[in-house]
Amino acid sequence: MHEYSLIEALVTRVEAEARKRNALAVHKLSVRVGELSGVDPELFQTAYETFRAGTICADAPLTLTRVAASWSCPRCKTPIARGAILRCPACDAPGKLDDGSDALTLDGIEMEVP
Numbered sequence: 594m595h596e597y598s599l600i601e602a603l604v605t606r607v608e609a610e611a612r613k614r615n616a617l618a619v620h621k622l623s624v625r626v627g628e629l630s631g632v633d634p635e636l637f638q639t640a641y642e643t644f645r646a647g648t649i650c651a652d653a654p655l656t657l658t659r660v661a662a663s664w665s666c667p668r669c670k671t672p673i674a675r676g677a678i679l680r681c682p683a684c685d686a687p688g689k690l691d692d693g694s695d696a697l698t699l700d701g702i703e704m705e706v707p
């Protein structure tokens with residue numbers, strides 16, 4: 594399943610970060626899930642609960658924040674309304690999907706550092 598390989602990548606990354614800082618434990622993770630990332634937040638959470646046992650994340654609850662997709666003008670930054678034509682209402686440039694709308698972003702790791 595797609596979500597499992599994402600979790601595996603996430604935990605691997607957290608382990609690498611923890612090792613870099615000589616962390617004793619990881620207490621909390623937060624991840625932002627973009628609406629167009631193709632990730633199902635419920636499945637992602639379930640996959641994490643299954644996968645974290647025995648890893649450095651075993652005692653770290655995961656907080657998911659859903660990020661709604663949004664578009665804006667790359668030239669003048671005017672936001673473009675959802676469902677509207679993807680052109681800037683101010684300067685007529687083609688609209689662009691905002692960062693994070695289609696991404697899975699590791700937002701924060703809370704860890705215990707000696």
Ligand SMILES: [Zn+2]
Pocket residue numbers: 666667668669670671681682683684685686
């Ligand atoms: Zn514009």
